[in-house]
Amino acid sequence: xxxxxxxxxxxxxxxxxxxxxxxxxxxxxxxxxxxxxxxxxxxxxxxxxxxxxxxxxxxxxxxxxxxxxxxxxxxxxxxxxxxxxxxxxxxxxxxxxxxxxxxxxxxxxxxxxxxxxxxxxxxxxxxxxxxxxxxxxxxxxxxxxxxxxxxxxxxxxxxxxxxxxxxxxxxxxxxxxxxxxxxxxxxxxxxxxxxxxxxxxxxxxxxxxxxxxxxxxxxxxxxxxxxxxxxxxxxxxxxxxxxxxxxxxxxxxxxxxxxxxxxxxxxxxxxxxxxxxx
Numbered sequence: 001x002x003x004x005x006x007x008x009x010x011x012x013x014x015x016x017x018x019x020x021x022x023x024x025x026x027x028x029x030x031x032x033x034x035x036x037x038x039x040x041x042x043x044x045x046x047x048x049x050x051x052x053x054x055x056x057x058x059x060x061x062x063x064x065x066x067x068x069x070x071x072x073x074x075x076x077x078x079x080x081x082x083x084x085x086x087x088x089x090x091x092x093x094x095x096x097x098x099x100x101x102x103x104x105x106x107x108x109x110x111x112x113x114x115x116x117x118x119x120x121x122x123x124x125x126x127x128x129x130x131x132x133x134x135x136x137x138x139x140x141x142x143x144x145x146x147x148x149x150x151x152x153x154x155x156x157x158x159x160x161x162x163x164x165x166x167x168x169x170x171x172x173x174x175x176x177x178x179x180x181x182x183x184x185x186x187x188x189x190x191x192x193x194x195x196x197x198x199x200x201x202x203x204x205x206x207x208x209x210x211x212x213x214x215x216x217x218x219x220x221x222x223x224x225x226x227x228x229x230x231x232x233x234x235x236x237x238x239x240x241x242x243x244x245x246x247x248x249x250x251x252x253x254x255x256x257x258x259x260x261x262x263x264x265x266x267x268x269x270x271x272x273x274x275x276x277x278x
Contacts, residue, residue: 008171009134015247016058016132021141023248027255028128034259035121040269041109043262044116050258051120054127068126069119071174076118080111130167139164140242158232169217176213180206 038044055065084107096103142160150156184205191202
């Protein structure tokens with residue numbers, strides 16, 4: 001997980017950075033739902049093209065964006081393997097068969113689609129919510145969107161602050177984990193050899209100081225907030241007032257066209273049997 005970049009803000013001068021954070025949260029949710037709507041080969045190509053367009057528009061280096069999926073490689077590979085070997089296609093000739101292992105063409109397509117979907121979701125969400133949005137702006141956006149819940153006595157401000165701090169400290173905790181593991185390796189710890197049980201047992205000396213460090217950081221953060229007279233959102237004013245601009249509605253319109261295109265492709269794909277449909 002060394003070099004893991006999810007949760008970090010990348011300063012740049014792009015259209016994505018200038019969008020209203022509330023609109024970016026809304027568009028990110030729509031983007032995630034749209035990723036699950038993709039059903040055939042052409043819809044996934046469109047999803048991949050949209051993700052690449054987001055990277056270009058945001059002016060974030062591809063190397064930094066790819067770091068956000070580095071920690072998910074194992075999960076993605078495991079999910080792809082499950083889709084390959086567990087997929088059963090009726091009235092179809094197996095592509096490969098050996099004893100109890102049977103692989104169909106549909107299983108390979110399913111695995112490919114799952115990999116594209118997870119990759120695009122992680123990259124798209126990262127671009128909308130973390131790479132192009134500062135923690136303070138994200139807190140203001142979540143608080144503004146959830147403000148109607150305050151009428152039923154839900155602590156909206158505290159909830160938004162909690163979510164933002166959690167996102168902000170992801171790279172910090174990853175960096176702390178790397179430092180602790182390096183220190184343990186210098187003392188002779190071995191995390192790569194032996195059985196699965198022995199390697200899991202070797203992680204105990206990492207988990208304990210990591211929890212201790214996390215609680216220490218939480219205490220220091222709470223003390224710093226109290227020293228700055230932070231007592232929740234009651235009576236607080238904002239330095240920057242969020243306002244929607246024409247570019248925000250233009251981006252929402254573009255995303256709406258994207259969603260409509262995915263739906264149309266799915267409808268025609270199911271009707272005419274384009275390539276392969278999930």
